[in-house]
Amino acid sequence: MLSRVAENLYWMTRYLERAENTARLINSTTQVLLDLPRGASFGWDVLISVVGMDALVKERGVKLDEAGIMRFLILDEDNPSSIVASIHYARENTRTFREVLPMEIWERINRLYLYIRENAQRATQGRGERYAVLHSVIEQRQSIVGLLMGSMSHDIAYQFLKLGRNLERADMTTRIVDVNSAVLLPTDEALAVPAMERLWMSTLNALSAYQMYRRHVGVRVRQQDVVRFLLKDPHYPRTVHHCLDEIESCLSVLPNHSEAMKAARQAWRRLDRMQLEGLPPLVLHQYLDQIQADLGEIHAAVAKQYFHLHHAPVAASGQNQ
Amino acid sequence: MDILSQNYRLHEAYDELIGPDHKPRPAAQPLFDYLTTLDARTLEDRRRAVEAAIMTMGITFTVYSDAGNIDRAWPFDIIPRIIARSEWRRIEAGLMQRLKALNLFITDLYNEQHIVKDGVFPLDVLEGSKNFREQCRGITPRFGVWAHICGTDLVRDKDGTVYVLEDNLRVPSGVSYMLENRQLMKRLFPEMFQTCDILPVDDYPTQLNDTLAALSPRENERPVIAVLTPGIFNSAYFEHSYLAQQMGAILVEGPDLVVKDDDCVYMKTIAGLRRVDVIYRRIDDDFLDPEAFRPDSVLGVPGLLRAWRAGNVGIANAPGAGVADDKVVYAFVPKIIEYYLGEEPLLANVPSYLCMYPDQMAYVLDNLDSLVVKPANESGGYGMLIGPRATQGERDQFARLIRENPRNYMAQPTLSISTAPTLVDDRLAPRHLDLRPFVLQSSRMHVTTGGLTRVAMKAGSLVVNSSQGGGSKDTWIVDMEGL
Numbered sequence: 001m002l003s004r005v006a007e008n009l010y011w012m013t014r015y016l017e018r019a020e021n022t023a024r025l026i027n028s029t030t031q032v033l034l035d036l037p038r039g040a041s042f043g044w045d046v047l048i049s050v051v052g053m054d055a056l057v058k059e060r061g062v063k064l065d066e067a068g069i070m071r072f073l074i075l076d077e078d079n080p081s082s083i084v085a086s087i088h089y090a091r092e093n094t095r096t097f098r099e100v101l102p103m104e105i106w107e108r109i110n111r112l113y114l115y116i117r118e119n120a121q122r123a124t125q126g127r128g129e130r131y132a133v134l135h136s137v138i139e140q141r142q143s144i145v146g147l148l149m150g151s152m153s154h155d156i157a158y159q160f161l162k163l164g165r166n167l168e169r170a171d172m173t174t175r176i177v178d179v180n181s182a183v184l185l186p187t188d189e190a191l192a193v194p195a196m197e198r199l200w201m202s203t204l205n206a207l208s209a210y211q212m213y214r215r216h217v218g219v220r221v222r223q224q225d226v227v228r229f230l231l232k233d234p235h236y237p238r239t240v241h242h243c244l245d246e247i248e249s250c251l252s253v254l255p256n257h258s259e260a261m262k263a264a265r266q267a268w269r270r271l272d273r274m275q276l277e278g279l280p281p282l283v284l285h286q287y288l289d290q291i292q293a294d295l296g297e298i299h300a301a302v303a304k305q306y307f308h309l310h311h312a313p314v315a316a317s318g319q320n321q
Numbered sequence: 322m323d324i325l326s327q328n329y330r331l332h333e334a335y336d337e338l339i340g341p342d343h344k345p346r347p348a349a350q351p352l353f354d355y356l357t358t359l360d361a362r363t364l365e366d367r368r369r370a371v372e373a374a375i376m377t378m379g380i381t382f383t384v385y386s387d388a389g390n391i392d393r394a395w396p397f398d399i400i401p402r403i404i405a406r407s408e409w410r411r412i413e414a415g416l417m418q419r420l421k422a423l424n425l426f427i428t429d430l431y432n433e434q435h436i437v438k439d440g441v442f443p444l445d446v447l448e449g450s451k452n453f454r455e456q457c458r459g460i461t462p463r464f465g466v467w468a469h470i471c472g473t474d475l476v477r478d479k480d481g482t483v484y485v486l487e488d489n490l491r492v493p494s495g496v497s498y499m500l501e502n503r504q505l506m507k508r509l510f511p512e513m514f515q516t517c518d519i520l521p522v523d524d525y526p527t528q529l530n531d532t533l534a535a536l537s538p539r540e541n542e543r544p545v546i547a548v549l550t551p552g553i554f555n556s557a558y559f560e561h562s563y564l565a566q567q568m569g570a571i572l573v574e575g576p577d578l579v580v581k582d583d584d585c586v587y588m589k590t591i592a593g594l595r596r597v598d599v600i601y602r603r604i605d606d607d608f609l610d611p612e613a614f615r616p617d618s619v620l621g622v623p624g625l626l627r628a629w630r631a632g633n634v635g636i637a638n639a640p641g642a643g644v645a646d647d648k649v650v651y652a653f654v655p656k657i658i659e660y661y662l663g664e665e666p667l668l669a670n671v672p673s674y675l676c677m678y679p680d681q682m683a684y685v686l687d688n689l690d691s692l693v694v695k696p697a698n699e700s701g702g703y704g705m706l707i708g709p710r711a712t713q714g715e716r717d718q719f720a721r722l723i724r725e726n727p728r729n730y731m732a733q734p735t736l737s738i739s740t741a742p743t744l745v746d747d748r749l750a751p752r753h754l755d756l757r758p759f760v761l762q763s764s765r766m767h768v769t770t771g772g773l774t775r776v777a778m779k780a781g782s783l784v785v786n787s788s789q790g791g792g793s794k795d796t797w798i799v800d801m802e803g804l
Binding site for chain 2: 001004092097098099254256306309310
């Protein structure tokens with residue numbers, strides 16, 4: 001597998017996963033907002049810090065109201081993480097390795113790109129339209145993942161797709177969980193407790209996890225249970241635990257994986273040690289930051305091991321000058 | 322639909338499917354029997370279905386000037402172009418003869434130059450050739466073959482004679498469209514393939530793979546074959562990716578490859594460097610190796626020529642093969658065939674006037690309004706003058722260009738190139754076309770069954786290049802012997 005192609009495959013799924021999760025993040029936040037009791041407050045700008053875009057937003061002078069932030073997250077091509085930009089990059093990436101993917105994958109990605117290009121503007125015209133368009137993005141992306149699983153050999157190329165998908169997914173799950181740490185609840189406990197419950201229910205819904213949570217954890221939706229589920233449940237496919245499992249299984253098939261494996265194990269150990277009972281919002285936020293940093297380490301190790309040759313032509317050509 | 326009741330208007334040009342008696346030619350009879358069973362609406366539905374399939378399959382080509390929207394669907398006409406197998410056999414023999422002679426010619430030019438010493442090929446032509454590469458002197462590649470893949474453009478004049486228009490020996494493209502066109506036709510008109518005896522085309526990737534594998538410097542191993550593309554912005558990127566996919570080869574860009582101290586070529590993989598045996602390059606000589614050719618090239622691989630000269634990698638087409646892909650050299654091909662093979666050319670050359678000879682230049686300047694003038698080294702239909710259609714200003718400009726650089730120009734009479742029925746709106750109309758078969762040579766030779774038929778979609782237009790608004794058709798070689 002060419003180093004360049006491996007890197008493009010990896011980023012292609014990261015971009016698609018990012019687009020899907022940004023859509024999930026926006027839809028769930030909208031839900032949270034609708035359910036907030038009087039006396040609670042929430043700023044849309046929290047979404048910006050959740051996706052780690054504060055600097056760019058400041059630099060570009062984005063207006064920090066709902067409309068401005070939605071434009072930035074959905075269709076701003078200058079924001080490399082916007083849904084339109086992510087899907088655009090994913091499509092351009094796919095063109096460079098069409099020969100390693102089943103023909104149909106390209107067709108689906110192409111179709112998703114054409115769809116979002118047509119409809120992105122509409123998605124910024126109000127909450128109803130926005131929900132419909134973003135929901136469709138999530139659906140189309142799901143069908144691409146399904147097609148990949150069902151029609152592509154689980155070869156080295158596939159491992160890089162899976163690796164990118166799971167790294168991005170784990171990262172976005174922590175970010176979606178993090179949204180709630182920014183909500184200020186009313187001091188009146190009679191209002192705060194049910195509000196809290198609805199808040200976490202929305203988070204579960206954003207990750208399509210509510211039903212599985214109920215089956216495996218229970219009907220009561222409490223912060224510590226939800227956080228434990230989304231970070232540490234081994235079986236639900238969007239939890240950090242599950243993604244780390246998948247990352248390890250990818251790495252185990254790749255050659256020379258010791259450094260990347262070490263980073264993955266380190267992330268494991270730290271996740272394992274986290275005590276999630278009765279966390280104040282600030283501490284939870286720090287925990288999530290830590291997980292994101294650990295995932296960043298895995299990425300760095302993967303890039304160094306597998307993509308490095310493609311970026312270091314001088315080192316590769318040795319001393320022949 | 323009944324084509325004959327539609328007043329299909331025959332030009333003075335030869336029509337590939339309809340005879341001068343307004344009846345289908347024998348090889349086309351089964352097609353028309355079938356078309357008669359369809360009404361115009363069904364035909365239009367099928368045409369739309371083809372267009373939709375082209376969009377989703379992403380069969381595209383790229384136009385250099387189209388920034389932003391970088392790929393475009395290539396217009397495809399659903400009425401095939403049909404050639405009887407008996408005629409095709411003669412053409413096939415002629416194509417092989419031509420390529421064999423051209424390869425002998427290139428080896429000779431880079432070595433003893435007997436043909437120049439014997440006075441058959443003029444020294445000034447050689448000295449004026451932009452594509453002669455000093456770096457290739459003294460080399461004889463394996464099998465004595467430089468051009469392993471040749472795309473030869475053929476046209477038919479009004480008397481039915483097939484002429485060779487040019488030999489593309491550098492990086493000829495179009496074969497993927499030939500293959501995709503057949504896939505489309507089989508998807509859309511499966512019935513026709515049951516009733517007509519249409520010879521298949523789909524063994525080309527296997528033949529190409531074998532041709533390339535034979536160039537591997539390492540025996541006893543499954544050779545690693547790479548298709549070297551300039552990248553996604555190249556007009557033929559779709560084809561590069563398609564052929565790599567079909568052959569199970571690896572699609573690489575210049576920066577994916579590196580030549581080490583041992584003069585071997587390696588590609589950069591996730592598991593480190595891996596040796597490459599054969600490179601099917603789709604990059605022009607100029608950009609192939611910044612160490613040997615243009616130093617500013619970022620598309621190529623430094624040291625590639627060195628590795629090739631050392632015999633550590635096979636390159637198809639070999640660097641320097643383009644010396645015989647020159648419209649002035651073209652005029653000498655009949656002589657080249659006689660000189661090396663001692664045979665009469667089986668395929669006709671279009672009479673050509675070389676402006677480097679004063680008497681011929683005088684003739685060209687006097688007859689600019691009836692000739693086609695071509696620069697020696699351009700491809701893709703760029704920089705041509707079609708005399709009868711040009712304005713006086715354009716003709717004056719060409720006269721100036723010719724006087725400034727006679728070696729760079731040649732002229733030919735305007736052929737009345739053949740037409741074939743093409744679906745335009747809901748009826749059939751004659752459109753001009755050519756044919757590009759692909760000829761392979763390494764340990765053995767192979768010619769595609771038919772080739773890529775390119776058609777000028779505009780009424781009366783003679784320009785079939787995809788970069789200039791042409792389209793394509795499926796090409797059928799039909800076995801008539803059983804009928």
